Amino acid sequence: MEKVTVGLGERSYDIVIGGGILSGIGESMARFGFSPTVTVISNPTVFGLYGNIIMRSLADAGFRCTSTLVPDGEEYKDYFWSYHILSDLLKNRLDRNCCIVALGGGVIGDMTGFAASLYMRGIHFVQVPTTLLAQVDSSVGGKTGVNHPAGKNMIGTFYQPRLVWTDISTLRTLAKKELLCGMAEIIKYGVIWDAGLFNILEEKREMIMDLEPGLISYLVSRSCEIKAEVVSKDERESGLRAILNFGHTIGHAVETESGYSKYMHGEAVAMGMCAAARLSEALGIMEKANADRIESVVSAYGLPHELPKNVNIDRLLSFISMDKKAVAGEMKFILPRSIGSVIIQKGVDMPTLKRTLEL
């Protein structure tokens, strides 16, 4: 088992990573001294696969367990279903020292964290991420939230879990396209922070795609270490944390432009990372050879490296300038300087951006 600590003073927590560790969660949670009632939040897909093992482990450790299921899908990540979770917690009589468990991917994790931050002004929660994206990204760092018709993740809180319990064997039941979305985020960590990690992605693609346990465990723990380091320096995204958005500004614009239905988030991020790399090359910040390497790795993992042929560039540009991370209307781009290092660039001129996106 690997352990990564997110250092946030008295709100610090551990991310425990291993294969086949789901059955150990009860014993691990028992050490915290939570009140005895626990509610597991999940969806029917994931609960059907892993619900029994989690419920049994919690019961064996002396917890009285209940479960609340939310239908499977991003479209249910909303205020209505969060309210449903909160109502169940009241019905189950959870007190302020109780803990709730998020069993699932990023959708369940974001909603559970959101509900935990609101219930009785905040109760404990534990993340049990079961998608690669959730294991390397969404379960770490304390961003919680739900979608609103006006935009994705527009309603939310910063609220840290007490523990992240990551069982990499759950990835064996995950659809390949979901796995690839997680790979896009791991590629991101390589580009923004760790050239060594990037080299491994280049050299060991086949073993990674076969889910070789030692490699997957390394990729998940190294990604968590990087995110933990960034978040512990800038929890609320007032500076450094913005680098985690590499590929996301253009990626979000692609998702919005295509009405969220055509591309998965990871695919849009992959296109965004390649476009940002080309922008960096056009601005003379990074050498062409490195932009080529980023594009090659993205394609090697079966992710798209070009913007969709039929995309409307003017609409894309208008979404980029409206990005929720833009401050006072000023666009910010996270641009690679080399593999393993990025800068936060303001004041990118529109004609260069447009020319790059049109390539």
Ligand SMILES: NC(=O)c1ccc[n+]([C@@H]2O[C@H](COP(=O)([O-])OP(=O)(O)OC[C@H]3O[C@@H](n4cnc5c(N)ncnc54)[C@H](O)[C@@H]3O)[C@@H](O)[C@H]2O)c1
């Ligand atoms: N909080 C953050 O910092 C952060 C960061 C990135 C993304 N997110 C959010 O995460 C969400 C996306 O998360 P996701 O990609 O994990 O999607 P998801 O939670 O919708 O999971 C994808 C699909 O995989 C299924 N699934 C999950 N685990 C499985 C398993 N082990 N075996 C078989 N099927 C399994 C789910 O039921 C679902 O159908 C988005 O809402 C996004 O906004 C949050």
